[in-house]
Amino acid sequence: MKRIFARHAYDDARIAGCYWAEAVPDRLLQRPDLAGDQKADVVVIGGGFTGLSAALALAKDGADVMVLDAVFPGWGASGRNGGFCCLGGSKLDNSSLERSVGVAGRREWRAAEKAAIELVDDLLTRHGLDVDRHSDGETLLAHKPTFARFEDEIAEVERDYGVTPEILTRDMLAERGLAGGFHGGMTVPLGFALHPRKYLVGLLTAAEAAGARVFGNSPVAGIERIGSGWRVSTPRGHVDCSQVIIATNGYSSEDVPDWMAGRYMPAQSSVIVTRPMSDSELAAQGWTSHQMAYDTRRLLHYFHLMPENRFLFGMRGGLRASPGAEAGISRAIRRDFDAMFPAWRGVETTHYWSGMVCLAPKLAPFCGEVPDMPGVFAGYAYHGNGVAMASYCGALLADLVQGRSPDRPYPEIMKKPPGRFPLGRFRRAIMFAAYAGFWLRDRFS
Numbered sequence: 497m498k499r500i501f502a503r504h505a506y507d508d509a510r511i512a513g514c515y516w517a518e519a520v521p522d523r524l525l526q527r528p529d530l531a532g533d534q535k536a537d538v539v540v541i542g543g544g545f546t547g548l549s550a551a552l553a554l555a556k557d558g559a560d561v562m563v564l565d566a567v568f569p570g571w572g573a574s575g576r577n578g579g580f581c582c583l584g585g586s587k588l589d590n591s592s593l594e595r596s597v598g599v600a601g602r603r604e605w606r607a608a609e610k611a612a613i614e615l616v617d618d619l620l621t622r623h624g625l626d627v628d629r630h631s632d633g634e635t636l637l638a639h640k641p642t643f644a645r646f647e648d649e650i651a652e653v654e655r656d657y658g659v660t661p662e663i664l665t666r667d668m669l670a671e672r673g674l675a676g677g678f679h680g681g682m683t684v685p686l687g688f689a690l691h692p693r694k695y696l697v698g699l700l701t702a703a704e705a706a707g708a709r710v711f712g713n714s715p716v717a718g719i720e721r722i723g724s725g726w727r728v729s730t731p732r733g734h735v736d737c738s739q740v741i742i743a744t745n746g747y748s749s750e751d752v753p754d755w756m757a758g759r760y761m762p763a764q765s766s767v768i769v770t771r772p773m774s775d776s777e778l779a780a781q782g783w784t785s786h787q788m789a790y791d792t793r794r795l796l797h798y799f800h801l802m803p804e805n806r807f808l809f810g811m812r813g814g815l816r817a818s819p820g821a822e823a824g825i826s827r828a829i830r831r832d833f834d835a836m837f838p839a840w841r842g843v844e845t846t847h848y849w850s851g852m853v854c855l856a857p858k859l860a861p862f863c864g865e866v867p868d869m870p871g872v873f874a875g876y877a878y879h880g881n882g883v884a885m886a887s888y889c890g891a892l893l894a895d896l897v898q899g900r901s902p903d904r905p906y907p908e909i910m911k912k913p914p915g916r917f918p919l920g921r922f923r924r925a926i927m928f929a930a931y932a933g934f935w936l937r938d939r940f941s
């Protein structure tokens with residue numbers, strides 16, 4: 497696998513401190529490795545939300561489906577994210593969407609975002625999954641006194657999602673237990689927070705119960721054409737199959753398959769979790785709500801108080817991957833946390849971890865057949881919002897693989913195969929310039 501970050505980016509050390517692993521340890525997710533010559537209808541490469549959601553839907557439809565993960569299901573972003581099951585998946589605003597896919601295309605995309613949350617909700621209910629669900633929608637918090645612009649967004653949210661957001665003044669935020677130096681906020685009543693590994697292990701168990709065969713420690717090194725099908729090879733075996741789904745997102749490589757080269761941009765995201773806090777500590781900061789929230793910065797922070805009163809706080813960043821760079825990020829994230837929640841300066845961080853999200857040049861996910869590779873499909877690039885959208889993309893892929901038109905919104909923007917970023921394997925250089933621009937806008941615009 498030719499990957500574009502240094503080896504440290506893919507190192508187990510980066511999830512050693514993951515809070516979610518306390519309730520769902522790695523051993524519950526580990527699976528045997530693939531050995532020998534095997535056959536399947538469909539091979540899914542990658543055992544995160546995309547791959548497992550696809551495998552579950554395919555297995556339920558009676559397909560012989562096999563999931564291969566390089567490490568174990570949930571080792572990637574799906575087992576280590578912030579737990580926001582929310583709208584999102586693209587970085588395009590409405591006017592960019594309309595320029596690219598027209599008004600109908602914008603509507604379809606917004607409908608898909610909403611349907612993605614509903615799909616996760618439905619999966620949790622259908623499979624009886626207890627995922628420590630909390631938060632009623634999601635609150636956007638203004639880091640500058642320009643929050644009046646939220647008023648302008650009410651009509652857009654109503655038109656896009658058919659719900660009315662609530663605008664919150666600074667005083668209202670304090671009344672709701674969301675005090676943190678923010679100038680105002682807007683709650684969109686869609687989405688909820690969950691324990692991502694509990695959701696992941698629930699999907700895994702359901703997929704296996706439906707007949708999917710799941711393997712860990714099985715990095716796919718190549719996909720080659722054999723007759724009218726495909727041979728998917730790992731170090732100790734191979735599988736001959738009719739169809740393949742690539743579900744590797746931020747952990748993709750340039751050569752699995754070669755088509756991926758340059759068509760994805762991994763980006764790092766990092767999270768800290770505090771020890772549980774007492775009621776008086778929460779009251780001292782004025783943050784007592786379990787609402788999930790994020791701020792208006794371009795390099796945004798995302799956070800929520802979890803049911804056991806630990807605070808989860810995450811942010812994007814970190815352009816280099818090395819133990820030294822990682823130490824720098826862990827200091828930076830704590831510094832931002834202390835600045836935003838000063839009453840909790842003395843509250844210890846008990847957990848720190850980081851992982852990879854994924855961007856595409858078109859700033860929206862891809863979900864479809866890979867050009868010139870009949871029977872090979874891919875779903876990736878959720879731009880940091882994949883709990884709902886990756887699950888959704890997996891369900892769409894299950895239909896596409898079976899030659900069915902999805903009976904859920906399948907937006908035009910997701911159908912377009914991504915082009916290539918400039919600079920090939922050195923394309924991460926683009927992110928240095930982009931992050932510098934975001935940093936300046938966050939401070940000075």
Ligand SMILES: Cc1cc2nc3c(=O)[nH]c(=O)nc-3n(C[C@H](O)[C@H](O)[C@H](O)COP(=O)(O)OP(=O)(O)OC[C@H]3O[C@@H](n4cnc5c(N)ncnc54)[C@H](O)[C@@H]3O)c2cc1C
Pocket residue numbers: 497541542543544545546547564565566567568569570571572573574575576577578579580581582714715716717743744745746747748749752764765766767810849850851852853854875876878879880881882883884885886
């Ligand atoms: C720190 C962090 C916080 C986040 N917070 C949120 C959040 O709060 N809400 C939200 O919506 N999204 C969040 N995200 C993003 C979200 O987690 C991802 O978009 C989503 O999990 C992607 O799922 P996936 O299945 O496509 O990929 P992943 O879960 O990354 O899975 C890809 C899998 O592919 C496997 N793989 C790669 N190459 C190969 C190969 N050659 N052979 C076999 N297997 C291979 C990897 O081992 C990995 O397990 C966050 C991400 C991070 C890193």
